[in-house]
Structure formats: C-alpha cells, structure tokens
Amino acid sequence: MQLQTKIPLKKEIKNTIDYNSKIVLLGSCFSENIGDKLTYYKFQSNQNPFGILFHPKAVENLITNAINEKVYTVDDLTFQNERWHCFDAHSNLSSADKNELLNNLNTAISSTNNQLEAATHVIITLGTSWVYRFIETDTIVANCHKIPQKKFLKELLSVDEISESLEAIIELLKSINKEIKVLFTVSPVRHLKDGFIENTLSKAHLITAIHNILNEGYTFYFPSYEIMMDELRDYRFYTEDMIHPNKTAINYIWEKFSETWFSESSKSMMKEIEVIQKGISHRPFNEKSAQHQQFLKSLELKKSKIKTQLSFIKF
Template sequence: MNLQTKIPLAKQSNNLIDYNTNALLIGSCFVENMGSKLSYFKFQNLQNPFGILFQPKAIEVLISKAIHQKRYLETDVFFHNERWHCFEAHSKLSALTKEKLLFNLNKQLDLTASYLNHATHIVITLGTAWVYRFLETNQLVANCHKVPQKQFGKELLSVEDISESLQAIVNLVRSVNSKAAIIFTVSPVRHLKDGFIENTQSKSHLITALHQLLNSKGLIVNHNCFYFPSYEIMMDELRDYRFYAEDMVHPNQIAINYIWELFQSVWMSDETLKLMNQVDVVQKGLQHKPFNPDSDAHKKFLQKVEAQKMQLQTKFPNINFT
C-alpha cells in the first residue's frame, strides 16, 4: 500500500555539488535551513550575506549592486529605535553607528560580488510575492525594520514583474559567471501573516514566474538554470501538520531533513555522499561530550577523531573543521 504521493526527481547529469564547489545561497529563511546543512558537512558556501531576503526584487537589487560595484552611502541608511538600518538589508547588519552599518553593508557587498564571480552553484529561494513600498521615497524594501506600518504600502508583485526580475537576476549573474548552476526554489514556509488565500496567491505567482523563466526559449543565459521543488515536496509529500514547527508555519527539523535528503539525491554524487558520511563521523566526534574528559578511553577517542579529521583535510584542503 502506497500512503504517500512522490514528487518525481532525477539525478543531475552534471554540475553536481562536491567538495570542490563553491555555493552562494540567497533568499528566504529556508536558505538558512539548507545552508546550515552545507555548513555542517563542510561544503564551501556563503549564505544570505545581506540576511534574509524574502522577495525577488530585493534579491535583484543586491545582485545588481554587487556586480556593478556600487557602494552604500549615508543617504542609503536611516536611524530608528536607537540603531542604524538599511531598507535593502536584514536587521542582522544593523548597527549602533552609521559608520559601522556602512562598513557592514559594503563589506558584504564585496563578499557577494566575489562569490557571484566564482560560485559554481547559486541557490535562490523565493519566499513571497508580497512587497512593501516606503511611501516617502517610493522604494521597495527588503525589510521594514519595525518602522510604523502606515509609512508603507503593501503590493502583490504580478507574474510579469517577478518573471522580469528573475530574468534580470540571471542576466546579471551570467554577465560575470557563465558557468554557475543557478538553482531556484520556492520556500515551503507559509506566510500566513499575509492571509491564507494571499499566501497561496503569492506562492502561485512565484511558481508561475519561475517556470516562465525556465521554459522560455531562445535565451542562452537561461541555460544551466534549474528548479528544485522544495515547496511541492512540503505540500504533497509532507502534507501533515506533524511536519511543521509549533507555529504551524515553518517546516520542523524532520521536514528540513527530508527535503535536504531529496536535495542530496538530485545534486550530489554517491562519492560525495560517502565523503559526507565521513565528515559526519568527525563532526559527531567533535561534538561528543564525555562523562570523564580525563579518562584514557576519551583520550584515545579524541586521537581517533583527530586522525580521521587530518585524513579528510589532507585529501580535501577545502574541508575546515575550525
């Protein structure tokens, strides 16, 4: 008896992720779920250098500024609730002084530019088609930073708006990096603050726009672009509230692990998976908390873990356990 519908997935024939690849992940909070897995298994990666970016226009702005080597200036930041903020970045970059914020922004911009030039894989996760516009400047923002809601207008990006933004993102990436695999996905996180119907409408706009991009013909720059169905896996394979966290909005750890395993099945070779198992053994050894740290048994255990670690790092210098 089959009690689950399965999303059909096929192993990629090339551009697989391994320990020589360099991944850049940008987008919604689901990026950090997948990014934490890549970090745990010691893949080279950069996750959300500007913090969580939920909507495609915010991602486009970041990539455009990084590629065109723009700099953030005093006119791009503002003071609110005793901290300096930028509407184009998450509050994790906010700072107590204007100078520190500008330093943070431009440092992350340079880091993003470097990764865009050299990444082998770029993962872009879209969270919502709903956007907020700061009425005073008519600017679409990535984060409202708890500025009073009355100062913003709320809009739903059309399929055409999203499709144009995604095409601009691909064009920008291809202008500096013609070889990177660009992997798009839609976050399975439910944005219920927008409303149940509104969340469904938002996700449908994102999915339709993405497939318009991926199915467009005659555009060479769209070559090597892919879709991974994170949202569909959550909705169809894991259609049960036991796979959600207590807020009934975010996938729980079981769901994250499940989607990660399917991502591995598509984007990683059997050889890489075997190597990941070796990394996992070392990671668990490093995280082990002994009852008696001074015992001979524990000292021997640490020596074994150290030997396993050195063996991995000798073969793959990119693997760093510090």
C-alpha cells in the same frame, strides 16, 4: 502499502554539486536551513550576506549592487528605534553605530561580488510575492525594520514582474560568470500574516514565474515547496507556530536535495564528515579516561585524512 504521494525527482547528472563546487545561497529563511546543512558538511558555501531576503526584487537588488560594486553611504540609511537600518538588508545587520553598519554593508557587497564571480552554483529561495514600497522614495524595500506601516504601500508582484526580475538576475550573473548554474526553489514557510488565500496566491505567482524562465543547462528548479505541501502533508512536520518546517521536515527535504543534486563522491565524503561532526559534539562521562583519549586520537586521524584530501576544510 503506499502512505504518501511522492514528488518525482529527476537526478541531476551534468551539473552536480561536489566538494569542488562553490555555492552562494540567497533569499528566504529556508535557504538558511539548506545553507546550514552545507556548512555542517563542510561544503564551500556562503549564505545571505544581507541577511534573509524574502522576495525576488530584494534578491535582484543585492545582486545588482554587488556586481556594480555599490558603495553605501549614510544617505542609504534610516534611523528608527535608536538603531540605524538599511532598506536593502535584513534587521540582523542593523546597528546603533551607523559607521559599523556602513562598514558591514560595504564589506558584504565586496565579498558577494567575489563570491558570485567564483561561484559554480547560486541557490535562490523565494519566499513571497508580497512587497512593501516606501512611499517617501517610491522604492520597494527588502525589510521594513518595524517602521510604521502607514509609510509603506503593500503590493503583490505580478507573474510578469517576477519573471522579469528573475531574468534580470540570470543576465546579471551571466555577465560576470558564464558558467554559473542558478537553482531556484520556493520556500515552504507559510506567510500567513498576509492571509491564507493571499499566501497561496503569492506562492503561485512565484512558481509560475520561475517556470516561465527555466532554461535547460543553466537554470533549474527544486520542488522544496511541493515536497512540504504534498509528501509532508501533516502538521507534525511544522514547528509550534504551524508556519515553519520543523527539524524533521528540513532533514527530509535535505535528503531529497542531496539525492538529486550531489555527486556520488561527495555523498561518501559527507558520511565521513558526519562521523567527525558527531565525534566533535560527543560529550564523554570521563574526559581523562584511556578510552576517551583513544577516541580523540582516532578523531584527529580522521580530521587529518579529510584535510589531506580537501585542504580548505576546517573543523
């Protein structure tokens, strides 16, 4: 008996991800879910140097500034609730010390430039088409930092505006890295604060715009949003807020992503690394027992074997 309608997935053949791949993840919080999985399995990956970025204009702005090696100054900061913020970055980077914030921003810009130049794959997860424009400077911000809403105008990016932004992102990336592969996905996180109908409209704009710019060979789409909405069509796959996918859903989508995008050789290596990771997190009843000491020796041998094959891996 078939109890689900399955999203058909075409396995990638030529541009698969393996342990030689260098991956940069940008965008919505779902990119961090996938990024955390890549980190767990010890892939060469970096995620969201400016924190979570929800909409395409914020991602475009980060990539533009990284490639142009922008230097942030105090003029790029704003002070609110006893902390310094930057409208280009998430509040996670904000600080009570403006010099600390500037240092973190400029360090992130420099490292992102280097990572994009070396990357084989960039995974961009888009969360929403809704943006906020800071009235004082007439610029779209990545994060409002709880500054009073009357200082912003809320706008819905059109399909054409999003398509233009995504095309700009691709051109920028290609200007410094001709071989880079760009994988787009839409976050399954529901932005219900915008409204139910408004959230659906927002996701539709993102999906339509992405499909407008897909080009076989270097731009791709993975249907994480569709998997969540269709294959996992049940509230038991959400956290208590009924907005975010829960651990089961994240693991399910990760499995689909792995099946589609990872090389066969990397899958076998992932199994070996998972055994080690579970061994590291194991808590024995008796740390001094001979059995546990033998377990630790076996674990170290497994680590050494992996490090011999992939010297960049650290446990």
